[in-house]
Amino acid sequence: MADPRDDLTAIVAEVRRVTTLPGAQTLRRRSDRRRRRRAAIGAAGLAVVAITAGATLVRARSVVDTPGVDTSGVGPASQIAPSVVPSATASAGPQDILAGRRQVQIVLPGMRGATLAIDRDGDQVRATTEQGIDDRALWVLRPEGDRYRILLASGANAVCMTVVHDAAPGSVRGRACDAAASTQLFRIDQVPDGSYSIFQGKRYVQVVDGTNALVPDLPEGLTTTYEFEDRGPAPR
Structure with a gap:
């Protein structure tokens, strides 16, 4: 028949194993790994934002730089005549x-x-x-x-x-x-x-x-x- 004290000893040992804090060096390594993961995730997020903004800018510029195109999809945009500034009347010779x-x-x-x-x-x-x-x-x-x-x-x-x-x-x-x-x-x-x-x-x-x-x-x-x-x- 098993000795009950052996079971109690095993339980105490397991509790000690679970509740014992890792050493300082181990904690530093874990902390460094977490910082690297956060930095990588942040950089990836910034890259996504930059790519999205760049694509938006390219689309906006293509609209501005394309004369005579109606971006609403309705049809050709009406042409706007440039303003004409009359020149000063030159004196006669x-x-x-x-x-x-x-x-x-x-x-x-x-x-x-x-x-x-x-x-x-x-x-x-x-x-x-x-x-x-x-x-x-x-x-x-x-x-x-x-x-x-x-x-x-x-x-x-x-x-x-x-x-x-x-x-x-x-x-x-x-x-x-x-x-x-x-x-x-x-x-x-x-x-x-x-x-x-x-x-x-x-x-x-x-x-x-x-x-x-x-x-x-x-x-x-x-x-x-x-x-x-x-x-x-x-x-x-």
Whole structure:
């Protein structure tokens, strides 16, 4: 007959075997294995996320980069016309200005941008820096043979620059245009710096210091030149 004490001894030994903690080295090895498994699982998860995101990005880019494709599956997408930005209207060239097709300001580059205009309260032409005077300062150069008639661009009646040989050094005035008046015909020539001279009769038409009046009879060479600044189509 088996001794009961032997069974009790076996039970105690088994309990001790199960409840005895592993050694420190064994625990470290197990802990290292668990960390490696967690790291491997985490890396695999990140790789899956990255692959999924990359596939989504590729699909999105393919939609953006494929013009004219309706991604809803309904049919071809309507073509969207690019917005058109109108370019600024270029100023006319000298050929249009000297053909009488443009209205211009006659500017004196040597006088800080002053322009030729008819006096507000008279008919004399002079250089002025006054602003807002287009009705008195826009001109059309109308060719007649090798000469030009210089007339105001606006107004109910045609008004032309007219040389008047009154008290020296004379004057230039705005008078009614007269097809028979030689004093309304001027020669216009380009000078080396690109500006223009205005000549009438035997002398250059120039601006006199002090009054800034435009005069025809200064007894000297060319001192005043002009530039023609385009201000749009000449009125019909």
